[in-house]
Amino acid sequence: MNTIQIKTKSKEYQVFLGEGVSHNIPLFLTEHFPQLTKIMIITDELVAKIHLDSLLQKLKKWDPIVFITPSGEQAKTFEVYYQALSAALENHLDRKSLILSFGGGAVGDLSGFVAATFMRGISFIQIPTTILAHDSAVGGKVAINHPLGKNMVGAFYQPEAVFYDLAWLSTLPPEEIRSGFAEVIKHALIHDQEFYEWLIASIESLDSITAQQLSYFLMKGIEIKNVFVSEDEKEHGVRAFLNFGHTLGHAIEAEMGYGNFTHGEAVLIGMIFALKLSEEVVGLSFNHEKFVSWIEKLGYVVKLPNQLSAQRLISWMKQDKKSIDQSVRFVLLEEIGEPILKEIDDSLLIESLNQF
């Protein structure tokens, strides 16, 4: 088992990572929550079908309440948020109760926001089940979506711990492996050239990732995330660099309709675009062809879907939380591992998108 200490201004906590770490949850609860009144597990319908029994077995002693959401982005609606709060109230959760978030990033974002707002905040623990959640379960950004924008209603609210049992990940379908691995690539590109070189040399196919490789790249990804959130928990500065690829990525997701394109796959197209812009605007020297041919080999879409118009994508990008006064700000790379934030004017953006 690997343990990573996450340090933010508001809280320090541990990520336990490895095959079988969920067996340690009962002991952790006994030691850290002696006055625990109730547990509410929030999970989605797919994860519930495959893995919930196994988690419930471990938590029998506490007889948890289970709240099941739709799978995917549909978990992050106002309606589901409202229903989760109703379930918490109907089942008499109180300030000594605990929420366990069991699923991917969508369930994690929703559960964290429920925990942050129920009775002005109760404890929660992340039990991630996707590769992507190495990113979303750490750092304390929790949110639901508004029809006018993704993650527009949320909070910074840290979990008490993260139990990342790699055994849960064995049932992920290929598109979700691709989605999560895109965020691993992001972490390497924004912070660690050596890690990026390791990824490109070692991961030749996403169908044959070994347990050792999985554990190594998730650990590296979490450590890199920790570097940014420990310095800047509330995104006044360097934390914004974690949004590399997300400005265009979020616009693609919104324009395609949430859930029709996975988060990471959209972000990956956003990263290819941001790398191109970085070469043109801030002089990044980078072997673009090598990167794109690696990405294609791993099964990613590397171009904008045809039906998307540059103008519509730009109007989505202007709603991005990094944008100020309607000007679009991109995370670009001066070098691999050296991100900066740069305002890009509309004419260059349209030209670059049309060329892309």
Ligand SMILES: NC(=O)c1ccc[n+]([C@@H]2O[C@H](COP(=O)([O-])OP(=O)(O)OC[C@H]3O[C@@H](n4cnc5c(N)ncnc54)[C@H](O)[C@@H]3O)[C@@H](O)[C@H]2O)c1
């Ligand atoms: N809070 C943050 O810092 C942060 C960072 C990145 C992304 N996010 C958010 O995370 C979400 C995306 O995360 P995600 O891709 O994990 O999403 P997700 O929770 O929607 O999971 C993706 C799909 O995989 C299924 N699934 C989950 N675990 C499984 C398993 N073990 N086996 C089989 N299927 C499984 C889910 O049911 C779902 O259909 C987005 O909403 C994004 O905004 C948040």
